[in-house]
Amino acid sequence: MTEITDTPAFEVINTRRLSFSPAQVFQAFKDPEQLQIWWGPEGFTNRFETFDLRVGGSWLFTMINENDREFPIVKEFIEVTPQRIIMKHIQPMHDFVMTITFQPGPDETTDLTWIMDFAPGQDDGLATFLHAANEQNFDRLEAHLNSL
Structure with missing residues (x-):
């Protein structure tokens, strides 16, 4: 549990319109084989141990x-629907809840939004780094979807 300090809570918000339907974008997250390919900033790879996409998973x-x-x-995972995924990051170095929304845009596009809500006392100096890392993650997702 995060110790309460004078450092206020903060948010990191990233949004991008993708040229894919919400169902396609949700599937890229729902399918661990796809997710493992694109998750994370540029230069990162992933090794999944458990991916149980359900409330409480x-x-x-x-x-x-x-x-x-x-x-x-x-x-x-706190909430899982085709329109929204909410998950709690459970580690002492980063205490946040992440909300991912898949909103229909015009012409079969998706407005993808990530909101990272950090608890009070977290290092808000990470905000700029995390915003840039999330944009790289969006780049990787878009490249992956274009490759299908």
Whole structure:
């Protein structure tokens, strides 16, 4: 549990319109074989241990950067629908809830939004880095969907 400090909570918000239907974008997240390909910023790969996409389910995986440094990740799914996924990041170094929405846009497009709500006391100096990393993640998702 995060200790309460004078550092306020903060959010990181990324949005992108993708030229794919909400069902296609949701499927790229729902299918662990696809997700493993595109999840994470540029230069990262993933090794999934558990991906149980249901309310109360866990997602346990390791992200590996270009220098082979490993980052074990634990998430728990709070809400799962084709329109929205909410998950809790369960680790002391980053205390946040992430909401992913898949909203229909014009002409079979999707407005994909990621909101990372950080608990008070977290290092808000990460916000700029995380915003850029999420944009790289969107780039990887878009490239993956274009390759299908």
